Amino acid sequence: xxxxxxSPTHLIKTRGQQVTLRCSPKSGxxxxxxxxxxxxxxxxxxxxxxxxxxxxxxxxxxxxxxxQFPNYSSELNVNALLLGDSxxxxxxxxxxxxxxxxxxxxxxxxxxx
Amino acid sequence: AQSxxxxxxxxxxxxxxxxELRCNYSSSVSVYLFWYVQxxxxxxxxxxxxxxGSTLVKGINGFEAEFNxxxxxxxxxxxxxxxxxxxxxxxxxxxxxxxxxxxxxxxTRLFVKA
Numbered sequence: 001x002x003x004x005x006x007s008p009t010h011l012i013k014t015r016g017q018q019v020t021l022r023c024s025p026k027s028g029x030x031x032x033x034x035x036x037x038x039x040x041x042x043x044x045x046x047x048x049x050x051x052x053x054x055x056x057x058x059x060x061x062x063x064x065x066x067x068q069f070p071n072y073s074s075e076l077n078v079n080a081l082l083l084g085d086s087x088x089x090x091x092x093x094x095x096x097x098x099x100x101x102x103x104x105x106x107x108x109x110x111x112x113x
Numbered sequence: 114a115q116s117x118x119x120x121x122x123x124x125x126x127x128x129x130x131x132x133e134l135r136c137n138y139s140s141s142v143s144v145y146l147f148w149y150v151q152x153x154x155x156x157x158x159x160x161x162x163x164x165x166g167s168t169l170v171k172g173i174n175g176f177e178a179e180f181n182x183x184x185x186x187x188x189x190x191x192x193x194x195x196x197x198x199x200x201x202x203x204x205x206x207x208x209x210x211x212x213x214x215x216x217x218x219x220x221t222r223l224f225v226k227a
Contacts, residue, residue, distance in 0.1 A: 004156075033213070042117075042203050042217030043157070056213045090156055100145045100164060100207060102215065104156040 002027055004093050004105035012111045013081050021076040021108045025093030031055075032074040033102065034066060035090040043090055049074055050096060078110075086112045115140040115206045119218035127226050128196055134189040134221045136204030146187040147205040147215070148178055157203065163187065164209075174198070199225045 005024045013019050025032050031050045035043035045058035049068035068074045072093075078085055088109050092102035120135040138144065145164050149157040161172025168180040178189045187204060204218040 033215075035217075040220075042205075042219050045214040045216070048213045058214055092157075100209070101159070101162065104149075104158070106156045 004091055004103050006089075006091050006105040006108050008108060009106070010109045010111075012113065014113050015081055015083060017081050017112075018077065018079045019081060019110060021078075021089050021091075021110070023074045023076070023091030023093075023105060025072050025074070025091075026103045029093035029095050029103070030072050031094045031096050032068060032072065033092045033094070034074070034076045035092065036060070036085075037088040037090055037107070039087070046076070081112045083112050086110060115144060115208060115216045117204050117206050117216055117218035119202075119204050119221045121221050122219070123222045123224065125224045125226060126194055129193050131192050132190065132194050132198075132223065134202050134204075134223065136187045136189065136218060138185050138187065138204070138206045140185075140206060140208065143209050145207045145209050146178075146180060147207070148172065148176070148187075148189050149203045149205060149217075150174075151201045151203065151220075153200075160189070160202075194223070194225050196225050196227060198223060 007022045033048040034046040037043040047057040048055045052068045063079045065077045088107040090107045091105045094102045116139045118137045126132045147162045148160040161170045163170045163180045171177045176191050201220045207215045
């Protein structure tokens with residue numbers, strides 16, 4: 001049973017560029033959440049997707065957007081990258097009926113130069 | 114809204130000694146509580162969770178935590194630590210109704226010395 005997978009594992013971009021990160025949820029899960037973890041800090045909630053809709057959003061600007069596909073996989077897009085966007089981006093999946101239990105992927109480490 | 118405070122940023126401890134990692138939370142509604150562990154260059158792994166019922170929760174790797182509603186705390190304990198327990202530990206909270214976001218503390222770095 002495959003767990004949560006994320007791609008790519010590492011990414012280097014320059015300021016102003018755009019980036020897309022990908023997440024495949026654990027088998028059987030229908031809900032995907034994205035978190036940003038800056039160095040030395042705890043993860044911060046970006047948003048959650050269920051049935052291809054954004055259900056809730058954290059305190060992140062509109063430069064951060066997402067998408068969920070019919071197969072429940074998800075993408076996180078960040079436009080106009082800033083140096084401060086450098087972080088580990090974590091994807092977590094859950095089953096709607098057991099939404100309190102999330103399984104995290106290994107993350108994508110983004111460095112913005 | 115919820116918030117989480119992890120009272121210690123770093124906890125050094127000798128191997129086979131007991132350890133307690135402290136976590137306080139704030140919320141105007143009832144919550145679910147979690148402890149996660151993060152090893153270097155990895156994602157988060159769930160150690161244990163409190164949803165309801167017994168206030169003493171047992172998790173993986175010999176860890177346990179006690180939910181104290183009056184003190185709004187959820188401290189993590191292990192009676193005897195191993196070198197392999199060296200990692201970052203995160204306490205987290207989520208409202209049990211009307212919300213989907215999980216709020217994490219800043220983390221506690223547990224360093225187990227030989």
